[in-house]
Amino acid sequence: MTATHGADSEVGRLRTVMLHRPGPELKRLTPRNNDKLLFDGIPWVSRAQEEHDAFAEALRARDVEVLYLTELLTETLASESARRHAITTALNGLHLGDTLRTYLGTALAEASPEELCGYLTAGIRNDEVRGGHGLVTSLLAHDDFLVDPLPNLLFTRDSSVWVRDRVAVTSLAMPARARETQLTELIYTEHPRFVGTRRLHGWQHEHVEGGDVLLLAPGVIAVGVGERTTPAGVERFARQVFHAGLARTVLAVPIAQERATMHLDTVCTMVDVDKIVMYPNIVDSLTAHAITAAEQGDDEHTLRLDVAPAEPFLVAAAKAMGIDTLHQIDTGLDPVTAEREQWDDGNNTLALAPRVAVAYERNDETNDRLEDAGIEVVRIAGSELGSGRGGPRCMSCPIARDPLPTD
Numbered sequence: 261m262t263a264t265h266g267a268d269s270e271v272g273r274l275r276t277v278m279l280h281r282p283g284p285e286l287k288r289l290t291p292r293n294n295d296k297l298l299f300d301g302i303p304w305v306s307r308a309q310e311e312h313d314a315f316a317e318a319l320r321a322r323d324v325e326v327l328y329l330t331e332l333l334t335e336t337l338a339s340e341s342a343r344r345h346a347i348t349t350a351l352n353g354l355h356l357g358d359t360l361r362t363y364l365g366t367a368l369a370e371a372s373p374e375e376l377c378g379y380l381t382a383g384i385r386n387d388e389v390r391g392g393h394g395l396v397t398s399l400l401a402h403d404d405f406l407v408d409p410l411p412n413l414l415f416t417r418d419s420s421v422w423v424r425d426r427v428a429v430t431s432l433a434m435p436a437r438a439r440e441t442q443l444t445e446l447i448y449t450e451h452p453r454f455v456g457t458r459r460l461h462g463w464q465h466e467h468v469e470g471g472d473v474l475l476l477a478p479g480v481i482a483v484g485v486g487e488r489t490t491p492a493g494v495e496r497f498a499r500q501v502f503h504a505g506l507a508r509t510v511l512a513v514p515i516a517q518e519r520a521t522m523h524l525d526t527v528c529t530m531v532d533v534d535k536i537v538m539y540p541n542i543v544d545s546l547t548a549h550a551i552t553a554a555e556q557g558d559d560e561h562t563l564r565l566d567v568a569p570a571e572p573f574l575v576a577a578a579k580a581m582g583i584d585t586l587h588q589i590d591t592g593l594d595p596v597t598a599e600r601e602q603w604d605d606g607n608n609t610l611a612l613a614p615r616v617a618v619a620y621e622r623n624d625e626t627n628d629r630l631e632d633a634g635i636e637v638v639r640i641a642g643s644e645l646g647s648g649r650g651g652p653r654c655m656s657c658p659i660a661r662d663p664l665p666t667d
């Protein structure tokens with residue numbers, strides 16, 4: 261791992277994290293578009309910002325460096341080549357047509373880095389464009405988006421994931437989120453802080469989302485396969501990490517293709533080197549296929565994979581991690597409370613170090629059980645943040661964690 265960036269586990273002491281403070285893109289949500297934009301309600305934006313600021317402050321209080329996605333993006337957009345690239349990719353939708361694309365391209369080229377960052381994240385509505393645009397704007401509805409807003413930028417977990425010293429730019433499955441990875445790719449390619457960082461995957465590839473990728477232990481990665489990450493996505497991802505020598509086992513973990521379980525981290529997250537908090541209603545049914553490299557070929561695309569038959573997840577994980585037991589923290593919840601707290605991201609914790617995790621305060625029962633099991637719970641408010649269906653882990657992309665001690 262390089263001195264500054266990278267992570268080889270879920271629980272090594274968190275040093276640097278990328279967050280996105282909710283902003284004007286959330287003000288684009290209406291009762292007519294919130295489903296399509298993957299929000300379950302219309303958040304109260306100023307309260308969401310307060311909650312998010314308190315989250316960031318809780319991290320800083322533990323000496324975590326907090327980077328903001330929009331600050332990184334604005335700094336990135338100081339570069340002329342980054343601006344050109346950002347504008348071209350934002351305007352490549354076929355709904356625009358040549359006249360409007362040219363008009364918007366010229367207008368955006370004149371915007372300052374801050375303004376351009378705003379347009380790329382909050383989008384552009386048809387009725388915000390004045391003059392020189394012609395047929396397409398006349399025929400589109402006034403509230404149609406010419407550039408879509410990205411309210412789910414809040415969930416920085418999903419659009420990139422660090423595996424040791426490399427960063428995987430992911431490929432997001434839902435159309436409402438597809439553009440997010442154009443921005444993370446730009447940041448990791450052009451921002452001076454990340455120059456020279458080697459990359460994995462990419463938005464042009466099969467779908468893999470960061471919320472599905474859990475670094476269970478150095479060399480062992482679990483990848484949920486369900487609503488967001490596809491079987492072909494985990495296949496490519498596994499080949500890449502094996503070829504790059506970043507892992508020895510990838511566990512492919514089938515999860516129900518439902519909104520409540522959209523990512524693996526909605527049902528389980530690591531809170532210690534050998535402890536996981538898990539939605540009790542699925543503990544007995546969650547399985548995993550252990551994938552290993554049959555041989556180390558020269559060519560990443562033809563590297564042969566060995567895929568083991570499905571085993572109970574906790575068994576397959578412990579075997580791959582080389583430990584006797586991966587302890588599931590027994591939250592002991594009745595099925596209804598468990599379902600309610602899972603929906604409210606009770607299992608979606610962000611580890612700051614072994615046995616220290618950030619969690620939404622609302623999930624009283626799960627948090628009490630975590631504390632009973634010796635986990636320090638840093639509780640944060642999330643009544644508004646949670647309307648996008650994501651918890652502390654979803655809202656954070658660890659960029660640097662201390663490596664775990666090896667014995």
Ligand SMILES: NC(=O)NCCC[C@H](N)C(=O)O
Binds near residue numbers: 434522525653
């Ligand atoms: N890792 C996560 O579970 N992220 C939460 C993403 C929520 C977002 N509204 C989505 O539907 O994609």
